[in-house]
Amino acid sequence: MFCHIAFAWVSAGVLLIGGLDPADAQPPGPAAIEAPVRPVDGIRDNSYLIEEAYNQEAGVVQHIFTGRFGYEDEHGEGTRTWDLSFTQEWPVFSQTHQLSYTIPYTFMDPGGEHESGIGDVLLNYRYQLLMDEGAYPAFSPRFSVNFPSGDDDCGFGAGTAGYQINLPVSKTISDRTYVNFNAGLTHIPNADIELSGGDRSSGLDLLAYNLGGSVIYAVTDEFNLMLEVVWNSDEGLQKKERTRRGEKYLFADRDRSEDIVISPGLRWAINLPGDLQIVPGLAFPIGLSDDAIDYGVFFYLSIEHPFLPTVK
Numbered sequence: 001m002f003c004h005i006a007f008a009w010v011s012a013g014v015l016l017i018g019g020l021d022p023a024d025a026q027p028p029g030p031a032a033i034e035a036p037v038r039p040v041d042g043i044r045d046n047s048y049l050i051e052e053a054y055n056q057e058a059g060v061v062q063h064i065f066t067g068r069f070g071y072e073d074e075h076g077e078g079t080r081t082w083d084l085s086f087t088q089e090w091p092v093f094s095q096t097h098q099l100s101y102t103i104p105y106t107f108m109d110p111g112g113e114h115e116s117g118i119g120d121v122l123l124n125y126r127y128q129l130l131m132d133e134g135a136y137p138a139f140s141p142r143f144s145v146n147f148p149s150g151d152d153d154c155g156f157g158a159g160t161a162g163y164q165i166n167l168p169v170s171k172t173i174s175d176r177t178y179v180n181f182n183a184g185l186t187h188i189p190n191a192d193i194e195l196s197g198g199d200r201s202s203g204l205d206l207l208a209y210n211l212g213g214s215v216i217y218a219v220t221d222e223f224n225l226m227l228e229v230v231w232n233s234d235e236g237l238q239k240k241e242r243t244r245r246g247e248k249y250l251f252a253d254r255d256r257s258e259d260i261v262i263s264p265g266l267r268w269a270i271n272l273p274g275d276l277q278i279v280p281g282l283a284f285p286i287g288l289s290d291d292a293i294d295y296g297v298f299f300y301l302s303i304e305h306p307f308l309p310t311v312k
Contacts, residue, residue: 055095063302068298081108081293084106102122108155123144146158164187228263266281
């Protein structure tokens with residue numbers, strides 16, 4: 001059934017592509033919300049698992065709330081997880097530069113035990129290198145600093161500062177359809193974990209990689225269908241036991257997991273006076289790899305509005 005759902009989302013995006021000249025494709029500003037030229041212009045920069053390559057326009061701020069419920073049954077023990085986050089995106093004088101931050105919070109229920117805590121906070125800078133114009137796609141590389149605000153012993157953070165690079169690309173291909181692609185990596189240097197009795201392991205560098213893509217189909221200028229596919233290859237630390245000279249001792253070793261998820265979804269826009277746009281949305285992520293969640297639900301809410309009276 002899940003395969004049929006995913007195929008329907010892809011078919012809707014592919015079969016209904018029109019023949020608009022790509023030279024007309026460029027992301028709209030808030031002034032275009034009330035009267036978009038094409039259906040595809042009604043909602044932008046509101047994807048879920050994939051990052052779109054459109055910075056905030058000058059004088060416009062965006063507040064993003066997300067919640068992802070996931071269930072994974074491993075070795076007969078079900079784990080329920082709620083991953084919440086709040087992101088705020090601010091332009092710096094123009095659309096060229098954007099600053100933002102992301103605050104995550106997680107609730108976990110592994111094997112009947114309840115744990116919760118804040119994760120590692122991200123501070124982000126994004127540069128609008130290319131706009132979605134003519135033959136060129138939108139391209140806005142992002143650099144982020146990972147602050148160790150989460151409790152790494154409980155699995156809510158890396159335990160040390162790191163950095164992240166992501167390369168989002170977006171391209172309008174018709175008056176109803178556009179696509180997004182992501183590639184990135186995260187580097188956590190000198191990470192360690194608690195072994196026993198307060199002893200810490202030796203520090204090891206950790207690398208994570210991400211790839212993904214999405215297709216957005218605008219049924220109308222206020223209602224979109226979405227299909228996102230993401231692959232994450234994450235490195236973590238795991239306690240292991242070794243015997244040397246007849247004595248057992250603990251040490252930390254790298255452990256890599258592969259997370260592949262396909263996520264059909266939808267979103268709709270509520271356009272209010274004063275260029276205020278509210279975008280709620282839902283998605284239904286489905287795990288395709290052993291390390292991914294089995295299934296879940298993704299909730300999304302964006303509030304976007306001018307913060308300068310000069311914005312037209």
